Amino acid sequence: MPQGTPTPWSYFLIRLLFKFVLKIFYGTIVVEGIENIPQTGLPCVVCANHTNSLTDALLLVTAIPSRKRNMLRLTAKSTQFGKKTLTSWLIESAGTVPIKRRKDFAEGSADNTDVMAKLIEALEQGDAVCLFPEGASRYHPTIAPLKTGVARIVSDTLSRNRDNPDFEISILTCSVTYMHRQHFRSDVLVTFNPPFRFRPRDNPELLAPVNYDHIRLVTAQMHRQIANGTFDAPTWDLIRTARTATPLYAPLGTTMSLGDYVRVTRTFLEAFKAERIPSDASSETDSDPAETTEIVRLKTDLRVCALSFVSIRTLYSSMTRQAYQATLFRLKIRDDRIRRPLPRPIILYRIFLRLSWAAFLSSISLAGLVLWTPVALTTFYAVHNFKKTGPVWDTWDEIAQYKLVYGLVSGVCVWLGMITLTLPFAPITAVAVPILMWMSLRWFEDAVSAFRAFLALVRLLLVPPATLAQLRAAREDLHARVLDLAVHGLGLPEDPETYFVENGEKQKGRVTGRWMGRAKYFSVRRRRKRDWNETLRLYEQFDYPSDDVQT
Template sequence: MPSPAMAKGTPTPWPYILIRLLFQFTLKVFYGTIVVSNAHFIPETGKPCIVCANHSNSLTDALLLVTSVPSNRRNMLRLTAKSTQFGKKTFTSWLIESAGTVPIHRRKDFDGPVDNSQAMADLMKALEAGDAVMMFPEGMSRFHPTIAPLKTGVARLASDVLSLHRHDPEFEICILNCSITYMHRQHWRSDVLVTWHAPMILRPKDNPELLKPAEPESIRAVTRQIYEQISSGTYDSPSWHLVQLSKLAARMYAPLGTKMSLGDHVRITRTFLEAFKDAHEDNSEENQQVHSDVVEMARLQSDLKVYQNRLMSYGIKDDRVRRPLSRHEILRRMAIRLFWSSFLFSISIPGLFLWLPVILVTVYAVHEFKKSGPIFDTFDEIAQYKLVYGLISGICVWLGGVILTLPFALITVFLIPATMWMTLRWMEDCVASTRAFFTLFRLLRVGKRTLNEMRSLRDVLHRKIMELAISLELPPDPEEFFLQAGSQEKGRVMGAWQSKAGYFSLRRRRKRDWNETLRLYDKVDFPDDDS
């Protein structure tokens, strides 16, 4: 067997390179911002590595990991996927098989017992060659707010590899955990955070408890460590209800336009989420002080829910309650938003003709797919279908446009994708302006009296949230703190010129709210917990 010094990793197959290039582009079109954090933790090619991540978005999770690993650190990831994805005459099946993906048989897909011995042998062979293999220890993808109990397959695979090298004191294998957090996993132009964690380094001399015959408790201990790392970087909630309240608390703590990174936003939201979860878990404690704190936290959650429901019923944002506008100012802003959205839409019309076939094909494909099964078995694959059908139809539009303009093909081969990209940028701003116009209009309908009532309710809630935030060791002045921390992504606190210049960035539009999607309404609701 090759020693660690000799391992150079499997050469990258050309279909894998093609897939990585295609979906780097496609993911950046579908998602507004993809932030990759701590990529320096990724071991270089030649070091055996098992990559683990939470799994809520089917094939999209794997594509995000593939494109989030710098090619100068790892030449490829050996993927795994459910065996039912193989052997089909579909583009998705071709993608999976061409990338050298290893099929995993799941019990839920077969009537009798399953045998994954060949899959484990293939993964061990890849690790022996110094490759990185990707596994999702939840064992399945699902549209759910909580991470499923992890299977022990990753720990057992690491144990098998360590046991083969029990007499090699220099051998090491690492488990590299990653947390994937989607703002809205299936919606166009939403945002994604990919957080890599410090690798778990395992060696025969340091981890003799993992050498065969390893005790089940030792395997479970490694699995618990994997879970703790993955869950520490994303939302892991017993209900959608708590996710919604945590996001509202985070928006009230760090108000709309606070200049902060997506990672900061996720960490703040997760901090509130963990506090809300702890209150539920402590509800059974006998201690009177604990009980008092739990009651107070339950009251805060109830008040937040009432406030959120009122915001949704009026169709306005918390920021409009926090900073009320005069009737004259509302009308002035409505006129500006209407003019700007009309202008952007008018210059987008030529590009929209190019986007129309892509949108129609994708909407139809997703509509038909949703009818193929229950919500819990299909919603985690919606983004995957949008990506694949959007890519195929987009390539067809590009090729068709080049062929129809053959005398000018050398120009249109670049002009068509450039036009489509700029149209997407303009339409994002157009939709955002239109959404703001309707929000301002609804603000007029709500009336001053109701807004004053909402403002009084918000003031009480904000005071409680700030007290909670300080007790959770969050900065007492988030706007000033994140401004000094140097986060550059967002910007009500930017200077006037810097803010306007960033608005016209060709790379991506400058969002003021990480919750934005390419929709005419604010996406703040979540599935029912009974779904």
């Protein structure tokens, strides 16, 4: 069996550096399906949805354990090569292959024939090659129609090895879901799906000369598998509404993993999407094969739904237009505060408790926050200037990349600067500074969470009792309809708070039991999260652009 290309030293460096940086930038990175990753020496094309520019590639590099693959050969747009920047050096030194995009070159000059030949040779040596079949990073609510390049590479590789009965090549799709792709201390779910495996003797339809319909079929299967593991919708409004339905169904404090949260939200999303499909949509003869397949699947799945499309449409309209959600947004109160009403003496007691805790944590974080200040200012300035270079749909997918790169550079400068200033104690400083910065970040994150709860309680105290009563009645009606859809229409468990404790995914990011929950709150490695929508902000984040923005 091939052993794969030896791992360059720069790849080890990049993987180590950005594994560290990604763990700081994102609060929780949950990786599912590691068992689906083929071992080193087995040719493999890794494909994922592409929403976050270079960050997507770095995330895949760090998510694949070295015990499974010694390296992941990356590809990147050719315009990122040959520049005197840190990003360009990182890309080139890691053995990344440049891909020419047609929109970056004059018509007819984007020839990738030699590049494709190199990728096929790498696969024959047992490498794993990373490709993003959407063709470009894009900040859109839906996954773009996939290019057929991956299926064509598999077909060409199989054709070149048609006389080897044991030759096997896999397509490993990956679904990446960012809760907030560009916000500090947000969360990410990386799901490796079961691979598609191909052999010359099992897949003669992919051997040259190949009927292009088979290429399109493989591409459609890839599209469906990637979309099934993440949020994929024609509008941002559908995603926003589905994410609003999830906490109504599984309220704050439900001990569900990030994977469970994404799957529940996606279940609501699919119901809202299917409600919008015209009855004759599947009869269109000129539609895209992947799109047609998805339409037929959605219509078939929803036939078993006990609720009618009319009921789903009414619920969707209520959630998007009803005064309940608008009032919560205006008052800046969370749904959980309405679900569990608190007596005013308890609210006052908790206000004192949260403010005291926030003040204590902030005070012990001050020393470390001084070290974080240059990093925060540098990244803020870089991102602020970058946003001026284009519209939201052309810049938001690269914000996280800028924050990661500039945060890494400025953080290293702070570290080296502190070592220089304390030169006689350099060995101690070299270790103490990263520890201090990490622990101050942990403490400050808890301080922000406590102060956010303090502000919510103060706002709750100022709401007139009559308004609270109206909100509670509106919530009970909306919750009953969401639960009816979830249980009787979508097959979700009736009691999510109990179900996910007993049957939920037991993985990183999940807290079970009162003692473990409290212990995780003070964990050195990560803080316990009760809400997967949480970021290092004092307010809720649903920062999707308007659907009428040009895309």
